[in-house]
Amino acid sequence: MESVAREFLFRLLKTPSPSGYEQPIQQVVREYLGACADSVTTDSHGNVIGAKNPAAPMRMLLAGHCDQIGLIIQYIDSDGFISVQPIGGWDPIQLVGSRVTIWTASGPVTGVMSRKPIHLLTEEERKVVPKMKDLWIDIGAENKADCESVVRIGDAVTLELEVRLLRRNLACSVAMDDKVGLWVVLEAFRRAVAAGPLPCGLFVASTVQEEIGLRGAQTSCHGVDPHVAIAVDVTHATDCPTIDKKSEGDVALGKGPVVFRGPNMNPHVVDRLVAASKEREIPIQLAAPAPTTRMSTVTSA
Known part of the structure; x- marks a missing residue:
């Protein structure tokens, strides 16, 4: 190439x-x-x-x-955790633990897609495939006001955009x-x-x-x-x-x-x-x- x-x-x-x-x-x-x-x-x-x-x-x-495909910020709770809705078709289980980027008017903000730890899930919860409403983004904000100082409702989100090279001249990327x-x-x-x-x-x-x-x-x-x-x-x-x-x-x-x-x-x-x-x-x-x-x-x- x-x-x-x-x-x-x-x-x-x-x-x-x-x-x-x-x-x-x-x-x-x-x-x-x-x-x-x-x-x-x-x-x-x-x-x-x-x-x-x-x-x-x-x-x-x-x-x-x-x-x-991406995500869009739907809600910010009092502790500064961010709920999202999908843009396009997602398998939510792929998102768990992923590094994400929120694309704001003032620049990219890094976050992590989180869910309740498996150690704390009940037996019934472990049998259920997680839904988007069960996930949240953590940007390290102190509270809602801190979070809203950098992101807004309607900001778009992607997984971290990076290209990784694999063997046999292959590559992987979002x-x-x-x-x-x-x-x-x-x-x-x-x-x-x-x-x-x-x-x-x-x-x-x-x-x-x-x-x-x-x-x-x-x-x-x-x-x-x-x-x-x-x-x-x-x-x-x-x-x-x-x-x-x-x-x-x-x-x-x-x-x-x-x-x-x-x-x-x-x-x-x-x-x-x-x-x-x-x-x-x-x-x-x-x-x-x-x-x-x-x-x-x-x-x-």
Whole structure:
């Protein structure tokens, strides 16, 4: 991977973007596109759209969503402990003991996601999966007034944003869904422009609010009105314990990107992606999608 591209990926991963709070990452995207696009616009929904040859009669759109799941401050009790509500879909058990960051108007505030210690749980409590209302954030505040001096109701929260390198050239990070997909489409756009000349108008969209309803994919499509669109998002690897491949498919890390085939996918686009992978000897994996996907939104829009 080129060092510049790698640094850009890491910058995306370390920039907060809970759904509805995507402004910081969209500024990063605008700066990046400014060096290669003919135009960079932000629509009223918050989608950032870069274009090359925008007046061409044939328009192609590449899309990836910039938002991530997060939390929002709902309540602060008299002791300064913070209750939250989810932004997007969470498994609350994943949050217990996690380091979190509250993104306030005056800067980030560090906290820890807490719950009643297991040593103090009753037998009945131990049998119950914790709910969001059973958790709280501790920022070390002395009391409510102290807490409210640095955070406000409605502030967004993320897990600590950090990239960790693993063996076999792998990495782990919060919000790879879908900042990896966003990085892919932005890099594809940059490299296509550099390779030029382009036979069509090429657009790339950093879309918002996917985690709360696939919203940005719809509005960005209406704005561009593409003839062809490709959305890039994450999927589940099934090469790990407890996953039933008969129901979830056979997808492995390191064996290439996944191309979906199904009723929501244009068969001509799928066939050309598969043919291009064979021509260039790029390994891919085929999968069948769940009933609702980002591409189904792009297709219907």
